[in-house]
Amino acid sequence: MLDTHARKYVQPMFDKTGKWLLKKGLTANQVTVISFVIGSTTGVFYYFEYTWIALLVLWLSGFLDAVDGTMARNTKTSPFGTVMDVTFDRIVEISVILGIAFRHPEVQWALLLLSVSIIVSMTIFLTVGAVSEKQGMKSFYYQAGLAERTEGFILFSFMMVLEPFVLWVTLIFFIIELYTGFQRFFEAKRILQ
Template identity: 65%
Template sequence: MLDTHARKYVQPLIGKSADILLKVGLNANQVTTISFFIGVSSGLFIYFEYELAALIVLWFSGFLDAVDGSMARKTKSSAWGTLLDVSFDRLVEISVILGLAFRYPDSMWALLLLSVSIIYAMTIFLTVGALSEKKGIKSFYYQAGLAERTEGFILFSLMIIFTEYLTLLTLLFLVVEVFTTLQRLAEARKIMKDI
């Protein structure tokens, strides 16, 4: 929801950052890879109880993830770049979940359910993107929903900060993911009328 509706407010900063990184000679795929390595370190910081560091690297990687897309649109986007971007995003999320699960094993069952919901939500998202003839500014059709990447980062941040409520916050995230999946399924039904 925020990625879709609030992007216009941060796009000037994202665009300017993209211009700077292009000027210094980086390309979108290189920034995607840098974003991945920064973001995936968040799980280690969580596990070793460096919560502030985990939050900083998580959000910085999310910012670079937005910048790399702007860089690709300013130059030449590629199918390989899209694959890297989507798969690296999931690995960063997995890193956060694993860091929390190993640090707080009492919440592992809820984190496992959240992981399953993210897998299913992304399966719907990517399948609709692949099957839809609609296109947006991205290289595939982007289905908006209640839970987009920014909402996920907000919920992950709450889970990292308020660990005494980790199970409850994880279950809240699960509900948001399930709702988003149902939203996307309903939209997919309208898009794919031949089903």
């Protein structure tokens, strides 16, 4: 929801950073890889109880993930860049989930439910993007929903910072993600039939 509706307020920051990185000679795909490398360390930092560093690398990778898309749209998008971006985003999320699971084994069952809900929601999102003739500002049809990447980062952050409530935040995240999956499924039925 925030990625769709609040983007206009932060887009100038992404534009400015993207232009600066392009002037430094970096490509959108290179920034995607940098974002991935930084973000995939989140779970490791969290597991070893460097919670604030985990939060920093998570949000830095998210920022660079938004910048790389801006860079691609200002230069030339590539289908492989889109594949890298979507794949690396999921690996960063997996890193966070694994870091939390290994540090808090008592909530692994809830993290499994959360993972299933993310898989279902992303499957619908990516399938609709692949089969839809609609095009958005991204290289495929972007299906908005209650839980988009920013909401996920906020909830992952709460899971890491509010350790006594990690189970409850995980279950709330699961419900929000499940709702988003249903929301996207019914939108798909409406726009694809």
